[in-house]
Amino acid sequence: MNMRERILLTAASLFESRGIHASGVDTIIAESGIAKATLYKHFPSKNLLIVAYLRDKSDRFYEWLNSRLSSKKANSLDILVELCELVEQWIMTPEFHGLPFHIASVEFPDPTHPINQYSAVLAVELQGYLSKIAAEAGAKDPEALGQQLTILFEGAALVERLSPGIGAAKRAKNAALTLIRASI
Amino acid sequence: MNMRERILLTAASLFESRGIHASGVDTIIAESGIAKATLYKHFPSKNLLIVAYLRDKSDRFYEWLNSRLSSKKANSLDILVELCELVEQWIMTPEFHGLPFHIASVEFPDPTHPINQYSAVLAVELQGYLSKIAAEAGAKDPEALGQQLTILFEGAALVERLSPGIGAAKRAKNAALTLIRASI
DNA sequence: TAACATAAAGACAGGTCTGTTCATTTATTT
DNA sequence: AAATAAATGAACAGACCTGTCTTTATGTTA
Numbered sequence: 188m189n190m191r192e193r194i195l196l197t198a199a200s201l202f203e204s205r206g207i208h209a210s211g212v213d214t215i216i217a218e219s220g221i222a223k224a225t226l227y228k229h230f231p232s233k234n235l236l237i238v239a240y241l242r243d244k245s246d247r248f249y250e251w252l253n254s255r256l257s258s259k260k261a262n263s264l265d266i267l268v269e270l271c272e273l274v275e276q277w278i279m280t281p282e283f284h285g286l287p288f289h290i291a292s293v294e295f296p297d298p299t300h301p302i303n304q305y306s307a308v309l310a311v312e313l314q315g316y317l318s319k320i321a322a323e324a325g326a327k328d329p330e331a332l333g334q335q336l337t338i339l340f341e342g343a344a345l346v347e348r349l350s351p352g353i354g355a356a357k358r359a360k361n362a363a364l365t366l367i368r369a370s371i
Numbered sequence: 372m373n374m375r376e377r378i379l380l381t382a383a384s385l386f387e388s389r390g391i392h393a394s395g396v397d398t399i400i401a402e403s404g405i406a407k408a409t410l411y412k413h414f415p416s417k418n419l420l421i422v423a424y425l426r427d428k429s430d431r432f433y434e435w436l437n438s439r440l441s442s443k444k445a446n447s448l449d450i451l452v453e454l455c456e457l458v459e460q461w462i463m464t465p466e467f468h469g470l471p472f473h474i475a476s477v478e479f480p481d482p483t484h485p486i487n488q489y490s491a492v493l494a495v496e497l498q499g500y501l502s503k504i505a506a507e508a509g510a511k512d513p514e515a516l517g518q519q520l521t522i523l524f525e526g527a528a529l530v531e532r533l534s535p536g537i538g539a540a541k542r543a544k545n546a547a548l549t550l551i552r553a554s555i
Numbered sequence: 556t557a558a559c560a561t562a563a564a565g566a567c568a569g570g571t572c573t574g575t576t577c578a579t580t581t582a583t584t585t
Numbered sequence: 586a587a588a589t590a591a592a593t594g595a596a597c598a599g600a601c602c603t604g605t606c607t608t609t610a611t612g613t614t615a
Contacts, residue, residue: 206480208392211572222593233573292533293477296390310533335546338539342526349476349494355522362519365553366546395602406563
């Protein structure tokens, strides 16, 4: 019965299946079975709902990843190998519909728009996260490797979404492994 | 005074700076200085204008690329190296605002929508183009390398667009060169 | 000059969008 | 059981959307 959560879940599902602009507030309230005033009480504007959705999705992703990575010991490329496997899994889950902050940045391309800016923040966050792991793993240039992995994963997410079943995630994983091995 | 071309140019500029959904027909005609009836004569619907825009952008890209690649001789990785340089240049031009079929596929996520389907066609086209060059260059598994390069380039386009000046295109190029060298 | 095609300008219909408001009903808490 | 808080349902405003249509103006060709 948690309203906020119910709204976020419905919004996420709609944003990802129909797009953000194409998901009207009326549709969100109809689909989640709540009143319009309730939505606007929890999220004073649609933009703030979108930002909350982006934050929520990011949190869940890192939570999911951390819970599976923490057991590996540092100073070994094993962490990176494990990371690649997990990202491949993540992309291949049926619920995956592309990186949310990608979708958001494409739908709000104006760099001065708050949603575009927040998307950029989340993108930098992802890059920092991957670079940190690369550093822990002992990569020669962690910053470079982290960014390359980011590019690979974001690209794979896109290609897999646009051409499902083509195996983009697996190919990206193999490319990532090649890059990792070359970065010792 | 070519109306069709003028409409396409204005539409492209608006689609890329504001997004497709956010660029109304009224804005397109106001910006291009033509009458609404003229637009609907050349493009019977906005969807068909979008498709024409996607086709046009793709054509121009391959034209640009081919005119710079044709001089290189085959059966040498030099073609692929040259290709990477060119793609980096392409991404770094100020007019670049992301791959058009990406933007389109994100804004029209429904797989049954004609624009999403056409975007998928263009994505496959790009992959085939890169695989063909990889084959001509003598790569071991041209299909695999072509797809990996696709993923890298599409990822770099996204990251560069979302975080301009971060050097994503260059990093992607270096990653591509590593993959190319590993694919002999 | 006369006939014809093309473009302009703008009103219009029917729909959707975000966000506000208000009276009524349902929950929760003391 | 009484008082407070939260959610509902519905109507509303003002703006924007695509696509059609009509009238007036501008060229172009015979």
